[in-house]
Amino acid sequence: MLSLLALSVGQTVAALPAAATPAPGSTVAAAQDQAARAIARSLSDSAWRARVRQAALTTDEVPVTALAGRAGNGLKSTLATADHRIAAAKGLDADTGSLLRLRLGDHAMRGALSAGKVPWVAPATTDDHASTIVAYDVQGRAHTLDARHAPARPVYVVDIDGSKALAAGLDVLNRQLRGYGVHSAAPAPAPAPQASATRKPQAQAAAGGFWTTRISAVELSDDEEPWVKGDAEIYTLVTGFGQDGNVRVDPVDMPYLDNDGTVYRPGQILVNWSNYKYNLADAVMMEEDGSTNYRDLAKAIATVLLTITDQGTYIPLVNAILDAIPNDWWTDDPDYVDSWYTLASSDNGTRYGARGNGWMTVEPYFVQQF
Numbered sequence: 355m356l357s358l359l360a361l362s363v364g365q366t367v368a369a370l371p372a373a374a375t376p377a378p379g380s381t382v383a384a385a386q387d388q389a390a391r392a393i394a395r396s397l398s399d400s401a402w403r404a405r406v407r408q409a410a411l412t413t414d415e416v417p418v419t420a421l422a423g424r425a426g427n428g429l430k431s432t433l434a435t436a437d438h439r440i441a442a443a444k445g446l447d448a449d450t451g452s453l454l455r456l457r458l459g460d461h462a463m464r465g466a467l468s469a470g471k472v473p474w475v476a477p478a479t480t481d482d483h484a485s486t487i488v489a490y491d492v493q494g495r496a497h498t499l500d501a502r503h504a505p506a507r508p509v510y511v512v513d514i515d516g517s518k519a520l521a522a523g524l525d526v527l528n529r530q531l532r533g534y535g536v537h538s539a540a541p542a543p544a545p546a547p548q549a550s551a552t553r554k555p556q557a558q559a560a561a562g563g564f565w566t567t568r569i570s571a572v573e574l575s576d577d578e579e580p581w582v583k584g585d586a587e588i589y590t591l592v593t594g595f596g597q598d599g600n601v602r603v604d605p606v607d608m609p610y611l612d613n614d615g616t617v618y619r620p621g622q623i624l625v626n627w628s629n630y631k632y633n634l635a636d637a638v639m640m641e642e643d644g645s646t647n648y649r650d651l652a653k654a655i656a657t658v659l660l661t662i663t664d665q666g667t668y669i670p671l672v673n674a675i676l677d678a679i680p681n682d683w684w685t686d687d688p689d690y691v692d693s694w695y696t697l698a699s700s701d702n703g704t705r706y707g708a709r710g711n712g713w714m715t716v717e718p719y720f721v722q723q724f
Contacts, residue, residue, distance in 0.1 A: 445649030516587035530652035
């Protein structure tokens with residue numbers, strides 16, 4: 355998927371550094387396009403083409419920059435440059451490592467690829483509404499393909515390792531918010547640890563531990579997406595007021611939420627109520643993709659939420675988070691998935707998102723110390 359301090363005397367939002375000017379989505383797309391064209395041209399070498407084919411048939415995602423180290427054709431240098439551009443555009447640390455991955459566009463292409471058909475190479479798209487995509491052949495020529503129907507010809511897709519990018523990004527988000535004076539919990543992983551069965555708070559009062567809200571089931575809406583787009587990488591920002599009365603935002607990584615229209619049963623902790631002053635919190639679910647710059651996101655969230663103070667009663671914070679999302683994220687690249695207002699510590703049942711894109715079944719859950 356963080357806690358925020360209210361403005362202290364003399365502190366102003368204007369003191370926060372300016373966000374980076376390049377549009378991260380366009381920079382990432384350009385880097386992926388550069389990588390796709392270079393890989394396509396490299397496949398004119400039959401021995402290298404066979405090596406890539408074997409890797410693509412053996413694993414779902416090929417770490418193509420590392421594999422290119424054995425190509426001996428200068429490809430690794432080109433891909434390493436693209437990797438650096440992507441990491442910088444997403445606001446990730448320089449030591450994040452390679453993010454580029456290569457995969458076969460559709461399972462139905464395996465037969466033609468195995469038979470030796472020379473594949474084309476396409477950069478992945480983050481646009482759910484794309485009607486066409488571009489793929490390159492071994493001469494570097496561009497071909498337009500239907501984004502909704504996979505071709506018979508095998509096509510390699512150059513994409514980003516979303517799980518790696520998201521994990522690195524949430525770490526950056528955490529550190530950056532703290533740097534702005536925003537207290538932050540480390541990103542909550544999945545699945546949740548196993549603990550004792552749910553009992554009444556009174557029965558647990560004398561025991562060490564804390565109450566949480568746990569996700570027992572979750573599903574996102576089934577949308578028709580381009581075949582060239584990979585699995586979703588989902589995280590949730592849980593927001594509320596911390597024990598000190600200041601706004602907090604806790605990121606929750608949800609790496610299992612790969613596909614729409616699938617019910618997942620993670621048993622994952624969503625809210626740790628020991629961190630919150632009130633028995634209410636909000637949740638904003640987001641998707642990691644090429645447009646996400648985590649340093650810009652941290653600045654945007656801090657700019658909005660640093661102005662909110664505890665008024666002695668709970669204030670929903672979903673709208674503040676949504677207002678902080680940069681405008682370009684809403685154009686052909688919807689990072690925002692759904693939101694849940696006023697989740698209560700006592701909630702036990704199914705809650706539907708305000709946007710209508712998903713639902714979660716939640717339950718109170720006590721995590722007991724050993």
